[in-house]
Amino acid sequence: MNLNFFKLSLGIFLVLGINLSHASDPKTATSAEPVVKKSDAGICHDKTSASFTSTKKFTAFASMEECLKTGGRAPNGQAAAAEAMVKKSDAGICHDKASPSYERTKKFTEFKTMDECVKSGGTAPKK
Numbered sequence: 808m809n810l811n812f813f814k815l816s817l818g819i820f821l822v823l824g825i826n827l828s829h830a831s832d833p834k835t836a837t838s839a840e841p842v843v844k845k846s847d848a849g850i851c852h853d854k855t856s857a858s859f860t861s862t863k864k865f866t867a868f869a870s871m872e873e874c875l876k877t878g879g880r881a882p883n884g885q886a887a888a889a890e891a892m893v894k895k896s897d898a899g900i901c902h903d904k905a906s907p908s909y910e911r912t913k914k915f916t917e918f919k920t921m922d923e924c925v926k927s928g929g930t931a932p933k934k
Contacts, residue, residue, distance in 0.1 A: 841865070841867030841868065841869075842854070842867075842868065842869055842870060843867070843868040843869070843870060843871050843873070843874045844859060844862045844865035844866070844867060844868075845865055845866045845867075845868060845874045845877065845879045846858070846862050846864065846865050847864050847865070849878065849879050849880060850879065850880060850881075850882055851868070851871055851874035851875055851879040851880065851881055851882075852865075852882060853871050855885070856882050856885065857882075858882065892904075892917050892918070892919070893917070893918040893919070893920060893921050893923070893924045894909065894912045894915035894916070894917065894918075895915055895916045895917075895918060895924045895927065895929040896908075896912050896914065896915050897914050897915070899928060899929050899930060900929065900930055900931075900932050901918070901921055901924035901925055901929040901930065901931055901932070902915075902932055903921050906932050908932060
C-alpha cells in the first residue's frame with residue numbers, strides 16, 4: 808500500500824509540475840495583452856500602431872506616456888499624439904508636465920504649448 812501511495816503522490820506532483828511550468832511559459836501564458844509595447848528598437852507601439860501585433864520582443868507598459876518616459880519614441884507618423892499637453896485649470900493656471908499640480912488637474916482646457924495657454928489668458932503656476 809505504501810508503494811501505491813508513493814506512485815500516486817509522485818504522479819500528482821508530476822502533473823502539477825508540468826501544469827505550473829506550462830502556465831509560466833510566456834509563449835503559452837494567457838495574461839492580458841499590454842496596452843503599449845516598447846520594441847527592442849525602442850519604439851513604443853500602442854494598439855493603433857500597425858506594428859503592435861507583430862511586435863514579439865518587447866517591454867510592456869500601461870500607457871504611451873510611461874513608455875516614452877523610459878526613452879522610447881513614438882512610431883513614425885504618430886509623433887503628434889505623443890506631444891506634451893498643457894492643462895489650463897478652471898482657475899486659469901497653466902500646468903505643464905513639470906508642474907506639481909499637473910496630475911491633480913482634472914478639469915482643464917488642453918493646449919499644445921505653455922505659450923498658447925498663457926496667450927489664452929492663463930497664468931504660469933507659482934513656483
